[in-house]
Amino acid sequence: MTERSSEEQLLEFLYACPVGLLECDMAGEIGMMNPHAMQHLLPLAGPRDAGNLFSALEQHAPELRSIAAAFAPATGRVCDGHRIFVELGCARRTTPRKVLACTMVKLAPDRLMVTLTDISQQVVQEQRLRQADTWFATLLNGINDYAALTVRPDGEVITGDSGFTRQTGYDLAAVIGQKLGDVLKTDTTGGDLRLDEQLVVAERDGWHLQEGWQQRANGERYWCQRLVVARSRDDETGPIGFSVILRDVPRREAAAEDLRRVLTRDHLTGAANRRHFSHAMEREQTRWRDLRHSLSLIMLDLDHFKAINDTYGHPVGDIMLRRVAEAxxxxxxxxxxxxxxxxxxxxxxxxxYDGEQAIGLAEDLRAAIAAIEVETAGTILTLTASFGCATLDEADGSIDALIALADKRLYAAKRGGRNQVFQPQAAAA
Structure with a gap:
């Protein structure tokens, strides 16, 4: 076989390969890329350098650079199927969110082979399976105790079983006729819905399940799974009431919590990652539609950060990014x-949070970032950031419009001198 025919076969393989395939050095500079890789990478690069893998994906998977840099062996698999969530969300999604799976293999001390595969449909199926698994887990998992009640559409308790008193410590006879949400103390600081909010969602979807800390009559907290199911008759347009199941279950194991942190946290800074943020926005958007409570977004961008990376190197820039998250x-x-x-x-x-509260918090974040100091090579480095805030009400319920509005205000703050929070009232004056 001649050298030319080998090259031709290699090119034929690269063009026919059904996944994105590229080769780059440890700094991310791309030496070879097939058409599938171009289709995935070029639209994501935007104004950034499409000839560098890490730069092209900086806005979507900033952790890839540090994952590669942290891999010490001369050869081996750096990551396998690392998921890149391309879109944050939209108000009326008709197609699945685009998700790419990235696998990096280190072939030599300064040579990476990378594959990019579109797994959007696979992720949709996984989400459906997780929903089904959660439902069956409430029936099959270990359980300490359970209680069953019936409540009216407004949450007033009609009937219940002896398990309610045994589990919560409240006398069922004294609770009949009261609003269950007024009796049960649920910890909503982690994002759980109050009972009245859960009834709204259950009326829309037929049922709603959540788990979290709940308080007994004596003040003791326990981990509770609460299932609310709407009850209706064929001739009724709305629910005639709800069935409520309370299950006292063991707290999730530490290993599961560790896995959750790995899946939801940014590899470098420990802040929430893009994927988790996307899911949180869609969850809160649904609650906004159902309950119309305030929802605000703060976008912030570090000022002149590229100069820090260019002058002092990415390791120093990584330290600064971690300090921002910590602050x-x-x-x-x-x-x-x-x-x-x-x-x-x-x-x-x-x-x-309404718009005024968001702006107040943004000012606190701005001051915290401005107070950061990092010493390197005898020099004290400092940071500033520019901020834009917006509410979902202003965006008419659209996540995309919310992000766009906050981003627009962020860059107005940059044009206004940086190290500031954009003030809509001042701009309108």
Missing amino acids: CAPLLPPRGVFARLGGEEFAALLPR
Whole structure:
């Protein structure tokens, strides 16, 4: 076989390969890329360098650079099927969210082979299976105790069984006629719905299931799965009431919590990752539609951050990014989500925060970032950031419009001098 025929066969394989395939060095500079890889990569690069893998994916998978850099062996599999969630969401999604699976293999000390595969449909099927698994798990998993009640459409308790008193410590006879949501103390700081909110969702979907901390009459907390099922007759347009099942179940194991952190956290900073933020936005958008409570978004972008990477290197830039997450995440309310969306761009999702509250928190975040100091090579480095805030009401319920509005205001803050929070009232004056 001649050298030319070998090259021709290689090119034929690259063009026929049904997945994206590319070769790059450890810095991400691409030496070879097949058409499928181009189809995936070029639309995601935007204004960034499409000839560098890490730069092209910086806004969608910023963790890839640090994952590759952290892999010490001279050869081996760096990551396998690492998921890249391309879109944050939209108000009326008719097609599945695009998700790419990235596998990186280190062939030599400075040579990576990378595959990119579209697994969007697979992810949709996995989500449906997880929903079914959650339903059956409530029937089959270990259980300490359960209670069953019937409530009116407004949440007033009609009937119940002895398990209610045994599980909660409340006298069932004294609870009859009261609103169940007024009796049970549920910890909503983690994002759980109140009972009245759960009834709204169950009326729409037929049922709603959630688990979280609940409080007994003596103040003791326990882990409770609460299933609310709408009850109706064929001739009724709305529910005639709801069945409520309370299950005292063992707390999820630490291993499951560790897995959850791995799946929801940014590899470098520990902030929520893009995938988790996308899911949180869609969940809160649904609650906004059902319950119309306030929902705000803060977008922030570090000022002149590229100069830090170019001057002092990415390791120093990574330290700065970690310090930003460490400074900002503790300032959010319990239900808030602080996430790294890509590169030097972060966001905060704030359920039950109106626009004025979001701007106030953004000012606190701005001051916290401005106070960061990192010493390197005898120099003290500091940071500033620009902020844009928006509410879902302003965006007419559209996630895409919410992101676009907050982003527009962020860049207005940059044009206004940076290191500031855009003030809609001042701009309108």
